[in-house]
Amino acid sequence: MERIPILRMGQFLLVTIQVDMHDRLALTLQEDLTSRITEHGSRGVLIDISSLEIVDSFIGRMLANIASIARVLDADTVVVGMQPAVAITLVELGLSLPGVRTALNVEKGVALLNAAVASSGAMLEVDDADGED
Amino acid sequence: MLTARTERIAVRGPHDIVNVRQVVRGWCLAVGMGLVDLTKMVTAASEIARNTLEYGGGGALTIEELRDGVRQGVRLIFEDQGPGIPDIDRAMTDGYTSGTGMGLGLGGTKRLVDQFDIASTPGQGTRVAITKWKAR
Amino acid sequence: MPATPSRRLPRVLDERFDEILAAWTKEQTNGAKPGTASEGDIRARCSELLSAMRKALASSGADDVQGPAWAPVRDVLQRVSFIRAQQGFTPSETATFVLSLKRPLFEALRASAGNDAEALATDVWGATEVLDRLALFTAEVYMKTREELIARQSQDMLELSTPVVKLWEGVLALPMIGTLDSSRTQVVMESLLQRIVETGADVAILDITGVPTVDTLTAQHLIKTVTAARLMGAECIISGIRPQIAQTIVHLGVDLGDIVTKATLADAFKLALSRTGTTLVRSRNGANPTGSLTTTPR
CATH class of the missing domain: 3.30.750.24 (STAS domain)
Structure with a gap:
């Protein structure tokens, strides 16, 4: 079955969407991401949509769902690289993706996630210093 | 107003939505539409194609290239033989959703295009026509 | 038979070139908009157009103003119209550039026709036809230039009004x-x-x-x-x-x-x-x- 690959980058997951997604593929991605977050205990998810030429309400809702599910699993979601024309269209359509964090590119997205993890997990890191790894 | 050429494609399954997006994109490029207008039109097509599939049980899309004097545009006509929409005004309101919790209401889609016409007869089907003109 | 105007006009233009040029330049400077062009500029422009006309008339006659032989004449007119449209001249002021040549040219024709009234009438008619066509061409170029100018300005305005x-x-x-x-x-x-x-x-x-x-x-x-x-x-x-x-x-x-x-x-x-x-x-x-x-x- 066709799947969108999910890359693991340390405590984060990276998804680069490069195809015009049909609805089934979008739903599969949502399920796959959910299980990978649990599997690796990931603290953040980066979704790179810079290659997406359009985001309709279905894909928009999928992004919002992923963010909500990830939130419950204690992971932050950052959608990166949205094209200007896509952003204008989404706003006109009435979808502002509340609850989804955004960044211009993957690099800035990683910085955002690092900052979020640092502010929420600073204490834990000290405790874990000589634990696993 | 003149119809320069037309094409008819099926909207029968989820893969057809992807196909609709790609074909409509090609037609918008052919009339020289700008990137933002093109993105809006393709997104609108995707929204209505999904409606045709989910609520209308599938149907067909007719694409027309329009010429009106020096103006050029693309018109999309989606038709299905589904149950129809009983209250169109309500369906046009932002935030309206029917049973499955999908659908953003057609109001958002209407804002993406220059012209939006909808006709629906309960029990017989729905016809949605959207037009976008190339900005000069 | 008197010479046909297409044969006589170039000859007069040839023989009395300096005289016509001087008179025409004077007409132009008298009616010139202050601060738009110096006398030297006007003289240069007039001389350029007259020389081009002389060549065109000699090689192809007066009938085909749109033809290839008249291309240098049209080129001069195009430049004049373009500059005048940009400087804010009115359409009639722009067409006057060509039309003001009538008086000096007719004077020259009369002087060379002597007592032959019929020949003079034919000549004047022929010259009028040529100059009118050229004036119309000038007006057309003027309109086109103005339209382009307005379109470009409104686009510029939109972009200028939103600098990032x-x-x-x-x-x-x-x-x-x-x-x-x-x-x-x-x-x-x-x-x-x-x-x-x-x-x-x-x-x-x-x-x-x-x-x-x-x-x-x-x-x-x-x-x-x-x-x-x-x-x-x-x-x-x-x-x-x-x-x-x-x-x-x-x-x-x-x-x-x-x-x-x-x-x-x-x-x-x-x-x-x-x-x-x-x-x-x-x-x-x-x-x-x-x-x-x-x-x-x-």
Whole structure:
């Protein structure tokens, strides 16, 4: 079955969407991401949509769902690289993706996630210093 | 107003939505539409194609290239033989959703295009026509 | 049989070239718009056109003004019309350039025709036809130039009215002046988002000091712009909210949501700098009151 690959980058997951997604593929991605977050205990998810030429309400809702599910699993979601024309269209359509964090590119997205993890997990890191790894 | 050429494609399954997006994109490029207008039109097509599939049980899309004097545009006509929409005004309101919790209401889609016409007869089907003109 | 005008006109033009040129230049300078062209310029232009006409008449006659032999003449007229359209001449003032040649040319024809009234009438008629066609051509070029000028100006106006300036690494500012309608918002939004991509900016300041009134629709346009920028990963600050606009916004019940607003562009800039990890430190040395900026790694 066709799947969108999910890359693991340390405590984060990276998804680069490069195809015009049909609805089934979008739903599969949502399920796959959910299980990978649990599997690796990931603290953040980066979704790179810079290659997406359009985001309709279905894909928009999928992004919002992923963010909500990830939130419950204690992971932050950052959608990166949205094209200007896509952003204008989404706003006109009435979808502002509340609850989804955004960044211009993957690099800035990683910085955002690092900052979020640092502010929420600073204490834990000290405790874990000589634990696993 | 003149119809320069037309094409008819099926909207029968989820893969057809992807196909609709790609074909409509090609037609918008052919009339020289700008990137933002093109993105809006393709997104609108995707929204209505999904409606045709989910609520209308599938149907067909007719694409027309329009010429009106020096103006050029693309018109999309989606038709299905589904149950129809009983209250169109309500369906046009932002935030309206029917049973499955999908659908953003057609109001958002209407804002993406220059012209939006909808006709629906309960029990017989729905016809949605959207037009976008190339900005000069 | 008198010579046909197409044969006589070039001969007269040839023989009395200097005389015609002098008279025509005089006509032009007398009726010239002050400050648009010097006498030397006018003389040069007239001489150029007369020489081109002489050549064209000699090689192909007067019938085919649109033909290839007349191309150099049309070229001169095109330049004259173009310059006059840009300098704000009226269409009749522009066509007068050609039409004012009638009097000197007719004088020259009369002088050379002697007592042959019939020949003179034929000659004048022939010359009139040529000059009228050339004048019409001038008017056409003038109209086309004006149309292009207007189209370009309105496009320039839209772009000029929405400059996106980079204030600092990662900070853009958009000083908005005038009414924000929906077509304007579209241009503003597109240029802002494009610049965000190009510069990788994290913060954009929308300064509305120059926006005269803010109604519900304007507020909606602003909110849309801010939301689109946020979707791309950039944060917006709205600045320049004058007291009466603040009152209007509250009075209309417009919800700006969680959009950050500041009274002045300076306040917004300070906030933007701190968001991008730059702190503003006033120099301790009193001799240097400008202060200094330090960028701290995040």
